[in-house]
Amino acid sequence: xxxxxxxxxxxxxxxxxxxxxxxxxxxxxxxxxxxxxxxxxxxxxxxxxxxxxxxxxxxxxxxxxxxxxxxxxxxxxxxxxxxxxxxxxxxxxxxxxxxxxxxxxxxxxxxxxxxxxxxxxxxxxxxxxxxxxxxxxxxxxxxxxxxxxxxxxxxxxxxxxxxxxxxxxxxxxxxxxxxxxxxxxxxxxxxxxxxxxxxxxxxxxxxxxxxxxxxxxxxxxxxxxxxxxxxxxxxxxxxxxxxxxxxxxxxxxxxxxxxxxxxxxxxxxxxxxxxxxxxxxxxxxxxxxxxxxxxxxxxxxxxxxxxxxxxxxx
Amino acid sequence: xxxxxxxxxxxxxxxxxxxxxxxxxxxxxxxxxxxxxxxxxxxxxxxxxxxxxxxxxxxxxxxxxxxxxxxxxxxxxxxxxxxxxxxxxxxxxxxxxxxxxxxxxxxxxxxxxxxxxxxxxxxxxxxxxxxxxxxxxxxxxxxxxxxxxxxxxxxxxxxxxxxxxxxxxxxxxxxxxxxxxxxxxxxxxxxxxxxxxxxxxxxxxxxxxxxxxxxxxxxxxxxxxxxxxxxxxxxxxxxxxxxxxxxxxxxxxxxxxxxxxxxxxxxxxxxxxxxxxxxxxxxxxxxxxxxxxxxxxxxxxxxxxxxxxxxxxxxxxxxxxxxxx
Numbered sequence: 001x002x003x004x005x006x007x008x009x010x011x012x013x014x015x016x017x018x019x020x021x022x023x024x025x026x027x028x029x030x031x032x033x034x035x036x037x038x039x040x041x042x043x044x045x046x047x048x049x050x051x052x053x054x055x056x057x058x059x060x061x062x063x064x065x066x067x068x069x070x071x072x073x074x075x076x077x078x079x080x081x082x083x084x085x086x087x088x089x090x091x092x093x094x095x096x097x098x099x100x101x102x103x104x105x106x107x108x109x110x111x112x113x114x115x116x117x118x119x120x121x122x123x124x125x126x127x128x129x130x131x132x133x134x135x136x137x138x139x140x141x142x143x144x145x146x147x148x149x150x151x152x153x154x155x156x157x158x159x160x161x162x163x164x165x166x167x168x169x170x171x172x173x174x175x176x177x178x179x180x181x182x183x184x185x186x187x188x189x190x191x192x193x194x195x196x197x198x199x200x201x202x203x204x205x206x207x208x209x210x211x212x213x214x215x216x217x218x219x220x221x222x223x224x225x226x227x228x229x230x231x232x233x234x235x236x237x238x239x240x241x242x243x244x245x246x247x248x249x250x251x252x253x254x255x256x257x258x259x260x261x262x263x264x265x266x267x268x269x270x271x272x273x274x275x276x277x278x279x280x281x282x283x284x285x286x287x288x289x290x291x292x293x294x295x296x297x298x299x300x301x302x303x304x305x306x307x308x309x310x311x312x313x314x
Numbered sequence: 315x316x317x318x319x320x321x322x323x324x325x326x327x328x329x330x331x332x333x334x335x336x337x338x339x340x341x342x343x344x345x346x347x348x349x350x351x352x353x354x355x356x357x358x359x360x361x362x363x364x365x366x367x368x369x370x371x372x373x374x375x376x377x378x379x380x381x382x383x384x385x386x387x388x389x390x391x392x393x394x395x396x397x398x399x400x401x402x403x404x405x406x407x408x409x410x411x412x413x414x415x416x417x418x419x420x421x422x423x424x425x426x427x428x429x430x431x432x433x434x435x436x437x438x439x440x441x442x443x444x445x446x447x448x449x450x451x452x453x454x455x456x457x458x459x460x461x462x463x464x465x466x467x468x469x470x471x472x473x474x475x476x477x478x479x480x481x482x483x484x485x486x487x488x489x490x491x492x493x494x495x496x497x498x499x500x501x502x503x504x505x506x507x508x509x510x511x512x513x514x515x516x517x518x519x520x521x522x523x524x525x526x527x528x529x530x531x532x533x534x535x536x537x538x539x540x541x542x543x544x545x546x547x548x549x550x551x552x553x554x555x556x557x558x559x560x561x562x563x564x565x566x567x568x569x570x571x572x573x574x575x576x577x578x579x580x581x582x583x584x585x586x587x588x589x590x591x592x593x594x595x596x597x598x599x600x601x602x603x604x605x606x607x608x609x610x611x612x613x614x615x616x617x618x619x620x621x622x623x624x625x626x627x628x629x630x631x632x633x634x635x636x637x638x639x
């Protein structure tokens with residue numbers, strides 16, 4: 001995708017796994033760098049897609065070297081890592097953005113306008129889902145990922161709540177478990193969030209279903225949906241509900257492919273624009289940290305079966 | 315079977331329309347303090363209208379009393395009818411408080427008189443179908459369930475739905491359907507956490523999001539909305555270790571007439587309404603002595619979950635359920 005963007009000159013790839021990195025570099029026709037430092041010397045911006053635990057390791061040297069960073073979500077597995085990344089960005093003046101692509105989907109951006117224009121009246125509650133299939137690899141390794149489905153999927157909705165409603169998450173209650181075969185890690189949960197702040201949603205509550213509850217046979221990867229109920233209306237948002245539906249004659253297996261704008265492309269274009277225009281708008285490192293704090297409170301609540309205050313690091 | 319119906323409001327007229335299709339039933343009297351409501355209800359089934367239960371029972375020889383009164387009045391009428399040797403069908407919820415519910419169950423225990431509570435969702439074919447598949451093991455172990463039930467606000471007698479002390483709000487009047495169905499399908503509830511509008515002084519608007527944790531381990535997310543600005547609708551999704559099942563009342567389109575205001579209760583164009591199936595089943599149980607699909611103790615347990623969710627909304631803390639029947 002990077003290679004397709006007019007605004008980007010896609011320079012190269014680095015990867016701990018040199019075989020995988022070299023293979024990808026060849027596939028996209030770019031250079032392979034056998035260490036991150038040498039890549040950072042030659043670029044203005046990087047996208048960091050390493051394991052959650054390794055984000056800080058990769059992001060901080062980039063920022064210190066004057067390279068702008070778009071970091072995959074969640075921003076990190078720990079508050080300390082996120083704090084250090086944000087600090088590095090502040091010290092170096094290089095932009096740190098958290099990859100929250102859902103913000104860029106046109107129905108989601110439109111939903112934000114609708115709710116902020118007051119069409120729903122006072123916002124009472126939001127019911128959100130970000131469900132998917134069980135991912136593979138390091139996502140199932142609690143050490144590298146910092147958690148399972150709650151770590152992987154909560155942050156998109158938590159970010160949308162903050163971004164759309166101008167609220168912070170005050171406390172979280174969560175039921176967390178493992179049903180669907182993720183092994184060592186959690187794959188099912190329901191979170192309930194108390195929201196505060198803002199002019200039209202203070203005191204509202206929200207739920208997030210981050211479960212990996214879509215099986216291999218599900219016709220699409222999963223979903224992001226949210227329903228905002230207000231005093232004068234209800235807004236249902238299901239941005240991916242615009243699929244081409246394929247039914248294979250022999251296997252009978254249905255497959256839905258989304259046909260509209262690619263949210264990751266829109267996010268990358270905005271990141272590159274921000275770098276070119278020296279405009280750090282978009283989801284910041286702090287936005288990433290605030291959603292990580294929600295995740296960590298959810299895990300504490302899941303263990304102790306009581307609502308947990310979201311500890312906001314200064 | 316001779317039936318007298320008390321309370322010819324919204325649910326009363328739903329029941330009367332269902333009785334009209336049940337040949338074994340003769341509704342002989344319809345009572346309502348609002349005589350025009352009693353007249354309109356009586357007309358549906360060719361019964362005589364009365365201004366009160368007392369007048370009805372004095373004038374008609376009935377075997378069954380169908381109670382569609384506001385929830386807080388269930389206990390007094392049920393106890394009274396039991397004393398007069400009548401079988402009683404109560405619209406859900408069984409009562410407004412656990413104490414009332416237990417008192418009702420008590421007067422019907424060990425007697426020939428029977429008590430039935432109208433948890434009608436157990437008679438909806440789609441919900442029945444999901445339970446059958448779960449029971450057959452088609453889904454494997456059930457993990458996450460999501461239910462939703464949304465209704466426009468009903469203007470009842472004296473606006474009783476809006477009075478939380480009388481109706482119990484969306485949790486006890488609407489969401490209790492899902493609580494009963496989930497308990498029937500997944501077993502006992504261990505813990506409930508809920509957030510809602512209670513105590514926030516919104517007039518004719520109630521909304522709740524609840525999380526239930528079952529003893530089986532399953533987690534259910536339950537949404538309820540009173541004062542929904544669209545037509546009545548419901549949905550359920552059940553995900554097990556082997557399969558996902560989903561039903562959404564807004565999707566079936568077997569028969570669509572587009573002409574003015576939407577129907578308040580969706581007609582899935584099946585042969586009989588779930589209410590007709592439910593009431594026919596209750597009447598059959600009276601005639602044969604069979605145990606009903608939904609027993610009075612189930613109605614008490616659904617109420618217990620609803621009250622626990624209410625407590626959670628008010629306190630902000632999860633409530634662990636104990637002392638099951």
